[in-house]
Amino acid sequence: MDRADYPGVDTKTTAFDRAGLSDEQLITILRTMVMQRTLENRGFQLNRQGKIPFASASEGHEAVQAGAAVAFARGKDVLVPYYRDLGLALGIGLTPFEVLLSLFARAADHSGGRQFPHHYASKTLGLYTISSILTAQVPHAVGAAYAMKYRKETGRAVLVTFGEGATSEGEWHESLNFAAVHALPVVFLCENNEWAISTPVHQQMANVNVYERAAGYGMPGVPVNGMDPIDCYRAVKDALDRARSGGGPSLVEAKCYRFLSHTTDDDDRTYRSHDEVAERRKEDPVPNFERRLIEQRVITAQDAEGLKRSVLAEANEATDRAEAMPYPAATELYARVYADDWQPWR
Amino acid sequence: MAKTDTKAKALERHGLTDEQLRKIFRNMLLQRQLDNRGFQLNRQGKVPFALGSEGHEALQAGAAMAFERGKDILAPYYRDLGLALGIGLTPYEILLSLFARAADHNGGRQFPNHYSSKAAGLMSFSSILAAHIPHAVGSAYAMKYRREAGRAVLVTCGDGTTSEGEWHESMNFAAIHKLPLVMLVENNEWAISTPLDRQMAQPEIWKRAKGYGMPGLRFNGYDPLETYGAVKEALDRARSGGGPSLIEGMCYRYLAHSTDDNDMTYRTKEVVAEHRKKDPVPNFERVLVDAGVMSDKDVEAMKKDVLRETNEATDKAESMPYPQTSDLYTHVYEGAWQPWQ
Numbered sequence: 025m026d027r028a029d030y031p032g033v034d035t036k037t038t039a040f041d042r043a044g045l046s047d048e049q050l051i052t053i054l055r056t057m058v059m060q061r062t063l064e065n066r067g068f069q070l071n072r073q074g075k076i077p078f079a080s081a082s083e084g085h086e087a088v089q090a091g092a093a094v095a096f097a098r099g100k101d102v103l104v105p106y107y108r109d110l111g112l113a114l115g116i117g118l119t120p121f122e123v124l125l126s127l128f129a130r131a132a133d134h135s136g137g138r139q140f141p142h143h144y145a146s147k148t149l150g151l152y153t154i155s156s157i158l159t160a161q162v163p164h165a166v167g168a169a170y171a172m173k174y175r176k177e178t179g180r181a182v183l184v185t186f187g188e189g190a191t192s193e194g195e196w197h198e199s200l201n202f203a204a205v206h207a208l209p210v211v212f213l214c215e216n217n218e219w220a221i222s223t224p225v226h227q228q229m230a231n232v233n234v235y236e237r238a239a240g241y242g243m244p245g246v247p248v249n250g251m252d253p254i255d256c257y258r259a260v261k262d263a264l265d266r267a268r269s270g271g272g273p274s275l276v277e278a279k280c281y282r283f284l285s286h287t288t289d290d291d292d293r294t295y296r297s298h299d300e301v302a303e304r305r306k307e308d309p310v311p312n313f314e315r316r317l318i319e320q321r322v323i324t325a326q327d328a329e330g331l332k333r334s335v336l337a338e339a340n341e342a343t344d345r346a347e348a349m350p351y352p353a354a355t356e357l358y359a360r361v362y363a364d365d366w367q368p369w370r
Numbered sequence: 371m372a373k374t375d376t377k378a379k380a381l382e383r384h385g386l387t388d389e390q391l392r393k394i395f396r397n398m399l400l401q402r403q404l405d406n407r408g409f410q411l412n413r414q415g416k417v418p419f420a421l422g423s424e425g426h427e428a429l430q431a432g433a434a435m436a437f438e439r440g441k442d443i444l445a446p447y448y449r450d451l452g453l454a455l456g457i458g459l460t461p462y463e464i465l466l467s468l469f470a471r472a473a474d475h476n477g478g479r480q481f482p483n484h485y486s487s488k489a490a491g492l493m494s495f496s497s498i499l500a501a502h503i504p505h506a507v508g509s510a511y512a513m514k515y516r517r518e519a520g521r522a523v524l525v526t527c528g529d530g531t532t533s534e535g536e537w538h539e540s541m542n543f544a545a546i547h548k549l550p551l552v553m554l555v556e557n558n559e560w561a562i563s564t565p566l567d568r569q570m571a572q573p574e575i576w577k578r579a580k581g582y583g584m585p586g587l588r589f590n591g592y593d594p595l596e597t598y599g600a601v602k603e604a605l606d607r608a609r610s611g612g613g614p615s616l617i618e619g620m621c622y623r624y625l626a627h628s629t630d631d632n633d634m635t636y637r638t639k640e641v642v643a644e645h646r647k648k649d650p651v652p653n654f655e656r657v658l659v660d661a662g663v664m665s666d667k668d669v670e671a672m673k674k675d676v677l678r679e680t681n682e683a684t685d686k687a688e689s690m691p692y693p694q695t696s697d698l699y700t701h702v703y704e705g706a707w708q709p710w711q
Contacts, residue, residue: 194534194536194538196538197533204572231580237578
């Protein structure tokens with residue numbers, strides 16, 4: 025897959041705008057996307073097999089998440105995601121094994137098997153623990169950005185994500201206004217997939233362009249094609265760079281689509297037609313980006329097949345390994361609830 | 371006051387008659403008089419609290435003229451003395467509220483300056499910022515749901531309230547459902563002690579309208595006629611199925627936030643004095659005199675009449691009884707039922 029494998033191919037002369045990304049980074053993005061899709065389906069499979077209680081679905085968000093994750097500076101930035109951000113978690117370094125520990129709710133999980141499935145957290149990666157409560161994470165993210173500014177920690181920023189439904193919450197508004205007033209280092213990334221569980225976007229807002237709200241707060245608003253990981257990378261990178269260098273917050277809106285039901289507990293056929301979903305599948309970012317990398321000779325078709333096989337092997341291995349791990353012990357029930365060994369009823 | 375050429379002034383009266391123009395002016399005079407009366411009575415130890423709307427006179431008197439009593443609903447905030455007067459509340463009713471007397475619409479139970487009147491279509495309001503905005507949106511939703519065409523809700527707030535989550539949720543909901551609502555922001559540049567530039571990074575509130583998918587407009591709130599034109603247009607649109615609007619009138623708060631606030635701890639006399647140059651009350655007086663709508667003599671007579679009415683209302687309200695102790699639980703539980711008996 026190294027450029028040297030393709031002597032005579034000059035990628036510089038092609039119209040491919042790679043936003044400064046190296047071949048290696050482009051391949052990393054594709055691998056994240058393929059891994060995301062594989063693990064996503066694995067979650068649904070394990071749920072239907074009765075092995076895990078629940079999984080949420082990010083199919084259709086692969087491009088925006090894999091692209092945004094490459095713009096994240098691990099060790100400096102903080103990621104405050106929502107519950108549909110498998111690709112962002114993978115992209116900033118969470119392993120498939122860690123994701124599966126979360127799904128299986130095993131003791132070795134970062135939350136000790138206490139959190140909802142797909143609600144990861146990792147202190148080493150700068151990944152905030154996730155709330156299922158819509159928009160609850162946005163004031164937290166703004167608070168983290170306020171701390172960075174207060175402590176004069178330049179070169180750092182917070183990336184916070186949410187769906188378009190979350191933008192109707194009062195906390196969202198309060199957070200954006202506060203971030204703008206104090207010029208905080210935070211990037212608000214809206215993953216607009218057109219569905220808030222069963223509410224279509226036109227019943228969620230009269231103006232379906234979330235980014236147009238940015239002007240009202242006095243911050244830049246940037247729309248991007250959420251089906252294109254390079255566009256997403258560029259927009260999030262620009263916004264993060266601006267935030268890191270004291271330029272204040274931005275609102276980036278990535279237009280994507282939710283291909284699966286909201287979660288394993290939802291049947292989307294009760295509120296949208298399969299025809300609509302099939303139509304939108306034509307924009308599926310995973311095969312599209314694979315095709316693009318092959319056309320641009322960043323990889324060969326053979327490489328792509330190899331990558332998929334390797335991803336599947338890793339997902340399988342992680343599944344088996346996580347499943348084999350023990351549940352939290354019943355004696356651990358109150359660990360990390362009260363300080364030390366103290367229990368209020370004793 | 372020297373008479374200038376009225377024709378050359380070309381008064382933009384937005385279709386208002388001379389009588390309506392005088393009514394607006396009288397409202398402004400009355401508003402200022404009652405505002406000061408509230409502060410005086412508080413300093414005399416006769417009323418516990420009063421709020422000051424000085425600087426908002428033009429905005430409120432102009433907006434009130436666009437309100438259709440018997441059809442529209444007004445959901446005001448606590449700095450809307452002029453709106454309440456403009457849609458028909460009497461100085462006596464205002465003073466009953468200030469004195470917290472039994473004959474007050476709320477039986478003397480509400481905060482001073484927190485009026486309500488079912489007959490006037492004036493919703494009882496909350497001191498909690500933005501709490502009334504979802505209520506207003508709910509009323510507008512009811513109008514739409516019941517297909518009551520030709521009606522609208524006028525809801526007001528200050529600039530500080532626009533930072534509340536409820537404000538955002540209300541705007542979004544009203545826009546989605548194309549509700550008959552006019553959100554009128556009275557931007558007086560101060561949220562108690564917080565100046566506008568610490569309340570929002572982009573100070574033009576009307577510009578948020580586009581994000582919600584509704585029309586937005588900013589107007590000069592020191593000019594009652596421009597205000598009337600803006601509010602009328604938005605209310606007409608709402609009444610005819612055109613959905614909500616976000617309109618923003620620029621004004622200034624000349625007094626402290628309330629009788630319990632000392633604004634000299636957070637702003638200077640010089641800043642206030644600078645804004646006093648734009649004082650809408652003497653300015654509109656000049657406009658009407660210049661346009662020949664009133665003579666100087668008419669103005670003096672009106673001022674005397676307003677003072678007389680205020681004095682009479684003060685004396686009458688003050689002489690009224692407080693609510694009886696035995697009425698303490700009236701309007702709290704249904705009938706005579708009291709849970710501890």
